[in-house]
Amino acid sequence: MASNFQTFNFETQIPQELLISQIMQIHATISKLESLRPSKQVNTLLNHLVKLCILPSSIDIESLPQEVKTMRESLIPLCGKAEELLELEFSTFISLTPNPIKNLTIFPYYGNYVKLANYETKILKENGVMHAKKVAFIGSGPMPLSSIIMAMHHMESTHFDNFDIDEKANEVASKIVASDKSLEKRMKFVTQDIMEVKEKLGQYDCIFLAALVGMSRGEKVKILGHIRKYMKEGSVLVVRSAKGSRAFLYPIVEENDMVDFEVLTIFHPMDDVINSVILLRKPKA
Template sequence: MASHQNLNFQGQIPGEFLIARIMQIHASISKLESLRPSKQVNILFSHLVKLCILPSSIDIKALPQEVQQMRQSLIILCARAESLLELEFATYLSKISLPLNDLNRFPYYENYVKLAKLEYGALIENTGVAQLKKVAFVGSGPMPLTSIILASQHMKSTHFDNIDIDETANNLARRIVSSDDEIEKRMKFLTSDIMEVKEKLGEYDCIILAALVGNEEEKAKILGHIRKYMKEGGVLLVRSAKGARAFLYPVVEEHELFDFKVLSIFHPTNDVINSVVLLRKSLIYT
């Protein structure tokens, strides 16, 4: 497969070309016996990510049915591969003495650093509160990078509850943060389906919803559930995707947000993949 780096388009990449290349990679990924980290898996997903962050005018809603189906399949494959990558790296970290010192060896660590900085900036700009008292991160997984980065670099007095449906993931995450007494005392890990967490959601000043919690159909139900139980005036930060980045992650549509006050929506144009959607629960919808 030729590397996208040989492309010399000026400005935006033609949508038809980009989709054709993405479909080729999807076909290659679909043939893999395993999505566990390996040279072949890493090369394919690295090419895919680099393609999807190229500037283009792709409108996901306008894609033909065949491409829509491929996109849904690709999101599932990406989620599985990301989960296996995190699991392998978290297992490695859990066995060394100072795992937090080796976080930057994770392949997408810098992306998380940039995204956390964006999200923290959006929170300050729209709430005026630099240090929230209590934050929930939904879908934290075995490598709770966002929570760790926010807790260590931005929110140095905030308490974090990491909520994940997988107890194995939570056990690994607990081991990783246990090496740092200061971080550990501000971080809890709760094993639960977010749809079964109710009154507890009212404890948080901010709830962050990871991009891969629920597919696009489930996301609207999850948003409605969180809004029902979160505190009045509380903030919900949702990760979404736009354009070709939506071949990697589900999109949160604006019509799904009608019950919230939309504080800001930011679509990155650099190597950060996720869009940042900041919402507030309010009786007054605007």
């Protein structure tokens, strides 16, 4: 299976036709699998897909043929499901170890989360967001690494509310956090659809929106509008997006999707971090 794939390095820009044909080949295989639970085959396919998507490429998703766009719309939820199952497996395992917080580093993409947190912290600081009292993380999942890394290394006195629609995800995530008493005091898990959270959104100085909350463009725009309506004036929203070939893994948030926000920063990483970071502010009336 894997022998059909060519390998490239960060220096070479992969030809667009080759990139697309390899991604379509992976999609064809992934979509036929009975389960997306972690296994040798699933892990190999996803690792290869990630490696392809972070190669330098000048691909523009909007200009791709319809058949490729349709494939991408099917690929993103498949990758999202596989990511969720991978997180659930690792978080369940880690929650049963003697010191879960110390064992988070065994998660395969831990290093990526550390780099992303560094980028986001730098962006927040550059835009004057230094001492957020309360932060909401929307779509924290079973392995809330972003919140944990932020809380332990960048926002050491901030209170975090993690919102996720999946009760099982919150259950296993809170077990990990409960192993560190000082962290547990500052971190809560809330099982709720963010579209049902209203006035409470006005409590936060800073809100993070995970990349996979709102898979389609329509959903994402609706969620952004809802958050904007209820968040407090002058507070900021960190939105994770994707650019170029990374958009085969995650949805794109376009500038005209961010109606009535002040766009402070749009950052596209050039390394192995997949998500772009957009910093928005709700203007004061």
